[in-house]
Amino acid sequence: MKVPLSWLKDYVDIALPVTELAERLTLAGLEVSSIQYLGIEGAELPWDRERIRVGHILAVRPHPNADRLVLADVDYGADQIETVVTGAPNLFPYLGQDVRHLNLKSPFALEGALLFDGHKDDGSKMVLKGRPVRGIMNRHMLCSEKELGISDDHTGILILDPDAPTGAPLADVLGTAVLDIELTPSIARCASIIGVAREVAALTGQRVRYPDYTRLPLEGASLSGRVVIETEEAHLNPRFCAALIEGIQIKPSPYWMQLRLRLAGMRPINNVVDVSNYVMLEVGQPNHAFDYDVLRARADRYAGPERPIRIITRCAREGESIRTLDGVERTLQPFTMLVTDPAGPLSIGGIMGGAESEVHENTRNVLLEAAAWDFINIRRSVQAYGLNSEAAYRFSRGVHPSQAWWGALRAAQLIQQLAGGVIARDILDYYPAPPPPVHVDLPMTEVQRLLGVDLPRQEVRRILEALEFQVEDDEQGVFHVTVPDHRMDIGTGVVGRADLIEEIARIYGYDRFPNTQIEDVMPPQRDNLSLLHEERIRDLLIEAGLQEVMTYRLTAPQREALLLPPNASPEERPYVTLTNPISPERTVMRHRLLAGVLDVLAQNLRHRERVAVFEIGPVFLLPSEQDVLPDEVPTLCIALSGPRELVTWHGADTRPMDFFDLKGILETLVQGLHIRPVSFRPAEHPSYHPGRTAHLLVGEEVIGVFGQLHPWVQEAFDIPSQRPVLAAELDLRRLTAHIPAYFTVRPLPRFPAVRQDIALVVDENIPAQRVEEAILQAGGKMLVGVQLFDVYRGAQIGSGKKSLAYTLTFNAEDRTLTDEEVARIQARIVRSLEASLGARLRG
Amino acid sequence: MPDSPQSIETLDQLAAQALAELTGISDSQTLEHWHTTYLGRKGKVTLAVRRVGELPKEERPAFGQHANRVKQQLEAAYEERARLIKAQEMERSLAEGAVDVTLPGHPVLRGRLHPSIQTLRRILQIWADMGFQVYRSRDVETDEYNFQLLNFPPHHPARDMQDTFYTTQPDVLLRTHTSPGQIHAMRAYCPQPIRVVLPGMCYRYEQITARSEIQFHQVEGLAVGYHIRFTDLKGTLTDFAQRMFGAGRKTRFRASYFPFTEPSAEMDVECILCHGKGCRLCKYTGWLEILGCGMVHPVVLQNGGYDPTIYSGYAFGMGVERIAMLCYGIEDIRYFWGNDLRFLEQF
Numbered sequence A: 001m002k003v004p005l006s007w008l009k010d011y012v013d014i015a016l017p018v019t020e021l022a023e024r025l026t027l028a029g030l031e032v033s034s035i036q037y038l039g040i041e042g043a044e045l046p047w048d049r050e051r052i053r054v055g056h057i058l059a060v061r062p063h064p065n066a067d068r069l070v071l072a073d074v075d076y077g078a079d080q081i082e083t084v085v086t087g088a089p090n091l092f093p094y095l096g097q098d099v100r101h102l103n104l105k106s107p108f109a110l111e112g113a114l115l116f117d118g119h120k121d122d123g124s125k126m127v128l129k130g131r132p133v134r135g136i137m138n139r140h141m142l143c144s145e146k147e148l149g150i151s152d153d154h155t156g157i158l159i160l161d162p163d164a165p166t167g168a169p170l171a172d173v174l175g176t177a178v179l180d181i182e183l184t185p186s187i188a189r190c191a192s193i194i195g196v197a198r199e200v201a202a203l204t205g206q207r208v209r210y211p212d213y214t215r216l217p218l219e220g221a222s223l224s225g226r227v228v229i230e231t232e233e234a235h236l237n238p239r240f241c242a243a244l245i246e247g248i249q250i251k252p253s254p255y256w257m258q259l260r261l262r263l264a265g266m267r268p269i270n271n272v273v274d275v276s277n278y279v280m281l282e283v284g285q286p287n288h289a290f291d292y293d294v295l296r297a298r299a300d301r302y303a304g305p306e307r308p309i310r311i312i313t314r315c316a317r318e319g320e321s322i323r324t325l326d327g328v329e330r331t332l333q334p335f336t337m338l339v340t341d342p343a344g345p346l347s348i349g350g351i352m353g354g355a356e357s358e359v360h361e362n363t364r365n366v367l368l369e370a371a372a373w374d375f376i377n378i379r380r381s382v383q384a385y386g387l388n389s390e391a392a393y394r395f396s397r398g399v400h401p402s403q404a405w406w407g408a409l410r411a412a413q414l415i416q417q418l419a420g421g422v423i424a425r426d427i428l429d430y431y432p433a434p435p436p437p438v439h440v441d442l443p444m445t446e447v448q449r450l451l452g453v454d455l456p457r458q459e460v461r462r463i464l465e466a467l468e469f470q471v472e473d474d475e476q477g478v479f480h481v482t483v484p485d486h487r488m489d490i491g492t493g494v495v496g497r498a499d500l501i502e503e504i505a506r507i508y509g510y511d512r513f514p515n516t517q518i519e520d521v522m523p524p525q526r527d528n529l530s531l532l533h534e535e536r537i538r539d540l541l542i543e544a545g546l547q548e549v550m551t552y553r554l555t556a557p558q559r560e561a562l563l564l565p566p567n568a569s570p571e572e573r574p575y576v577t578l579t580n581p582i583s584p585e586r587t588v589m590r591h592r593l594l595a596g597v598l599d600v601l602a603q604n605l606r607h608r609e610r611v612a613v614f615e616i617g618p619v620f621l622l623p624s625e626q627d628v629l630p631d632e633v634p635t636l637c638i639a640l641s642g643p644r645e646l647v648t649w650h651g652a653d654t655r656p657m658d659f660f661d662l663k664g665i666l667e668t669l670v671q672g673l674h675i676r677p678v679s680f681r682p683a684e685h686p687s688y689h690p691g692r693t694a695h696l697l698v699g700e701e702v703i704g705v706f707g708q709l710h711p712w713v714q715e716a717f718d719i720p721s722q723r724p725v726l727a728a729e730l731d732l733r734r735l736t737a738h739i740p741a742y743f744t745v746r747p748l749p750r751f752p753a754v755r756q757d758i759a760l761v762v763d764e765n766i767p768a769q770r771v772e773e774a775i776l777q778a779g780g781k782m783l784v785g786v787q788l789f790d791v792y793r794g795a796q797i798g799s800g801k802k803s804l805a806y807t808l809t810f811n812a813e814d815r816t817l818t819d820e821e822v823a824r825i826q827a828r829i830v831r832s833l834e835a836s837l838g839a840r841l842r843g
Numbered sequence B: 001m002p003d004s005p006q007s008i009e010t011l012d013q014l015a016a017q018a019l020a021e022l023t024g025i026s027d028s029q030t031l032e033h034w035h036t037t038y039l040g041r042k043g044k045v046t047l048a049v050r051r052v053g054e055l056p057k058e059e060r061p062a063f064g065q066h067a068n069r070v071k072q073q074l075e076a077a078y079e080e081r082a083r084l085i086k087a088q089e090m091e092r093s094l095a096e097g098a099v100d101v102t103l104p105g106h107p108v109l110r111g112r113l114h115p116s117i118q119t120l121r122r123i124l125q126i127w128a129d130m131g132f133q134v135y136r137s138r139d140v141e142t143d144e145y146n147f148q149l150l151n152f153p154p155h156h157p158a159r160d161m162q163d164t165f166y167t168t169q170p171d172v173l174l175r176t177h178t179s180p181g182q183i184h185a186m187r188a189y190c191p192q193p194i195r196v197v198l199p200g201m202c203y204r205y206e207q208i209t210a211r212s213e214i215q216f217h218q219v220e221g222l223a224v225g226y227h228i229r230f231t232d233l234k235g236t237l238t239d240f241a242q243r244m245f246g247a248g249r250k251t252r253f254r255a256s257y258f259p260f261t262e263p264s265a266e267m268d269v270e271c272i273l274c275h276g277k278g279c280r281l282c283k284y285t286g287w288l289e290i291l292g293c294g295m296v297h298p299v300v301l302q303n304g305g306y307d308p309t310i311y312s313g314y315a316f317g318m319g320v321e322r323i324a325m326l327c328y329g330i331e332d333i334r335y336f337w338g339n340d341l342r343f344l345e346q347f
């Protein structure tokens, strides 16, 4: 809402500097997002008060040496008349005339004034200097809007209203500041100048000066009997007022109104349309002017020449349509309220007028509508047609029916003043069920309970009354409050109390309340275990050198389909699917983290060699189409690609990361979480490289899959095949379920350990994990460590065989083991493995 | 000199010769050789001293004493020389071992948390210190929890404030704020008092630009009890701001509107860049908008199971990425889900 300060001052006195006023409004919930200045301090070009004045053009004379120039004699309040040379086309009609009686007023700039250069479009400025123009000395200038910075219009000089005071500094006549106020839904009442004036008055201890509509000259023939109003849906259209103004003349509205509309962000059209908009901005009541003769002509057809015009408001009928003011033919939804006559729709109620009955330059008689509409219903229609208008903006946020009457009177008054004609007697008012006023009982104890401060009773009363609430105080310390009509945001009962308490706090000023701490006894703290576990996992992974990433939780099925090779069976689980996606890439909630993480990998591999990342976040699984809400499963995804270390001058292990680098990270993770027993089993998964894929298990439960990415998948994500990718996907809910609440440490050995190396040759197909398990089992409790340090294949041991070399650590709790004891255990291990796995000791 | 008769003179000559050789030695290997040559078990001096038996009996004691002195002298000279050579050799080896200390160190491949998580942890830590425990709830919500129970009736204009992603399942949407967690928490804990923070990802139907994203983290806070007051809300949030943005940082509370709180406010903190003087970051206001807050609306308390005439409460909510952007001077919110490691590795 753009609020010109000069307009606001019509209704309330303002002594505060504008920036201070803006601050007060902002703190009270009317956020002033910016202030624009016109012609005064703060503007890009403040108008020189001495040198830019209101000039009165007394005569327009021919230039002796040029046909395209004229001489204008200007009175600017000084002792002498000045003559200027100008080429302004809008003075040519007055050429050769004495125009003193026309009160032609225009901004008059004296030599030395700073102005915008009318011939340049880059906003450059110039200082006015005297120079001869075709033989005549010209020192001063009549200005265009562009030269003053009002608009880009440089087609002629600016003609002010005839009553502009000759000689007055232009800054006093047109200069103003414009506050741009952001309106939250709760302060829709401030979508008008008077609405803002009420707030200013309450905040600064002033009173609003309401316009006086009571002395309207109702001089025309009575409207009753000429127009009848019927409403079919009184709850959607609780009030309908109509006034008739006859014998008007359509023309441009006066400059002051045009400028106010423009400063408020609207385009001037003609006097009737401008008044309609002006009243909407001023009072907050949208209204609409119909060409009365169009309505009459329709009535002649549907009822006959002597029969009244019938205005009927109703919901749209099936298949009904209307061509609106913007020239668009719209098919209407059955919930949309229309203003119609028996011949069909005239306008979409409260939103936009119809083209047929629109006011045009030859309109002589207008029927003015000011009505009330249900805001929810208006909102539905606005959304259905994507049709927003200043009227709909206000109606969809709530305009009290009481305002319709004032809007009708104000608009009729202004149309009559600016367009002439007479207002018909008997302004129609269809208002079958005025809503009763809202009452709220507010005990002072509630104010104290919620705000925490014991405000004086008189202060509470003063604030409520400043906001135009009627307040009756009783002996028990309860205020009986009557809510003014325009406060549609105030509810009843316990809600109404909260609404009033907010008003009290807001006007009192939030910053005047002290800061305190809760004095209640609050509940004991409980840990959020799932978050603690997640955070522990994050810490372990960054300790392992991985960078955390975070991707969109929205994806597209076709994106996730790329995680499966072309020959794999497609994903069949249903997705949580958006009805209004923002783009084709973000249509569903993800099933896997991998697609997003691979995107991150691919994108970073374009500018670096090594990427090692993880993401933790939910995936959204709908067990079936019937499920309303998805299971949101916390998931971990890891992806690695590139060398183990970066090339440095200092040397580095630059072999590419492989399956075992990833496995090492997972081992570190489960060890760090003290989860046991963990195992790894060969697995198959369509996204992963066959033979290089495994499941991570805790006990017999599969926690997730990991391994090298399938080359198909890698290609689908644009990652070159020579840069293999390792990935893991773990279900964190399953994993964290195995985290023990606590764990105990082993005591340090009291006796020295004995280490022995042993190499065992086994069949190639025997997994290392089985060998290690067998060693541990055979070794008994003295065997405290098994460390694989070499895997060898080659001619020496024969094909189909591999040699696994281990360092075994032996330790006893109560003594130093002798060589003989160790040899005995080792021999037992070898015998056992010979028997169970066909292993033999390598020589 | 087996042929020459043994005498003090010949011993002295031998010693003088040994000492002369010693002064020319500059490495430990030659020095050891010298020691073996003269003072070893078969060294010249050792052998010469043993030949004491060749002397007349009466000369033997004097020769013996003299020989011991000579040996001690030579050993001392040897020790002295050894110390010198060791020092020289150490010096030489140190000189050879010098490195160019300006060469870069061996890089450590360190992992880092995502900046959103880093900021979120900081925020949650402060609230934990103030007694707020974490309560989490789902991303995919019902219209009832996201809107209706929070006092946004269907078609209410307040819904315009939050552009929403809807799903094909009727009345199921992506939460637009963490506030549905308020209802979940209240229903879980009623009638006990509550003090929780609700972190989580939220979604808005918006164009993705430098200033707006379709997903972002929020942290909501909720306290419900018997005597919770507006002044408590101010006090607690002011403390939070001072811990988050620095002690002494000014705050201000502006009236605002949220359907689920009343009175509602927004808290601004003094601009962290210009300290209130006005700059581009704060759009020349001197203030940065940090969070929305207010007293829990009576309808919301009721929906959570608490009688609003007996209980009261406050709630607040803040955007994690917005706070991170202010703290780290990040000008483009798209960086957060862009995951360019050149951005992430700066944290």
Ligand SMILES: [Zn+2]
Binding pocket: B271, B272, B273, B274, B275, B276, B277, B278, B279, B280, B281, B282, B283, B284, B286, B287
């Ligand atoms: Zn600043």
